[in-house]
Amino acid sequence: MLNKLLTLVLVREPSRVLLGLKKKGFGEGKWNGFGGKVEPGETILEGAKRELLEESGVVSNSLEEIGLLKFEFVGDPQILEVHVFTSNTFEGEIKESDGSTRIFLHFAEMRPQWFYTDKIPLHQMWADDKYWFPMFLKGSKFKGYFLFEGHEKIVKYQLDEVEKL
Numbered sequence: 001m002l003n004k005l006l007t008l009v010l011v012r013e014p015s016r017v018l019l020g021l022k023k024k025g026f027g028e029g030k031w032n033g034f035g036g037k038v039e040p041g042e043t044i045l046e047g048a049k050r051e052l053l054e055e056s057g058v059v060s061n062s063l064e065e066i067g068l069l070k071f072e073f074v075g076d077p078q079i080l081e082v083h084v085f086t087s088n089t090f091e092g093e094i095k096e097s098d099g100s101t102r103i104f105l106h107f108a109e110m111r112p113q114w115f116y117t118d119k120i121p122l123h124q125m126w127a128d129d130k131y132w133f134p135m136f137l138k139g140s141k142f143k144g145y146f147l148f149e150g151h152e153k154i155v156k157y158q159l160d161e162v163e164k165l
């Protein structure tokens with residue numbers, strides 16, 4: 001089955017994680033890391049870096065892959081293969097949602113915001129996040145598979161912490 005390659009970048013400081021609120025399209029209304037499709041001709045890592053810049057305004061040269069998540073939707077043969085990266089360094093200034101940068105971000109429709117690690121808005125995030133975010137926060141690597149029915153219900157899942165991806 002031809003998997004659709006996606007990236008997800010979680011910029012992290014010791015006690016804060018940068019998330020973006022998706023304003024339009026896939027995952028609208030959910031807080032998530034920054035990411036999207038891997039374009040033809042770019043590596044997954046290049047795609048992750050590009051999406052981070054486009055959606056948050058920051059550049060990171062130290063992305064580390066920490067997770068591999070596969071998603072399937074009941075009734076849809078397409079499997080989404082999401083490569084999750086974290087970065088603890090970044091350059092540039094985060095494009096907050098103030099007026100000056102809203103124009104810049106309007107095409108990405110993301111509103112970046114820092115969240116303290118004890119206040120991650122899991123109820124406003126994809127339903128799978130509650131399972132693997134704790135692994136991310138403690139620095140573990142993980143591999144998972146989630147079968148969704150619609151965008152809110154998980155029918156079944158498999159999730160393992162791994163030493164190596």
Ligand SMILES: Cc1cc(-c2ccco2)c2oc(N)nc2c1
Pocket residue numbers: 006007008027032033035036071080082126127128129
């Ligand atoms: C089905 C699904 C997709 C994504 C996604 C789209 C682009 C990057 O990731 C998710 O991200 C999270 N946290 N759960 C997700 C579920």
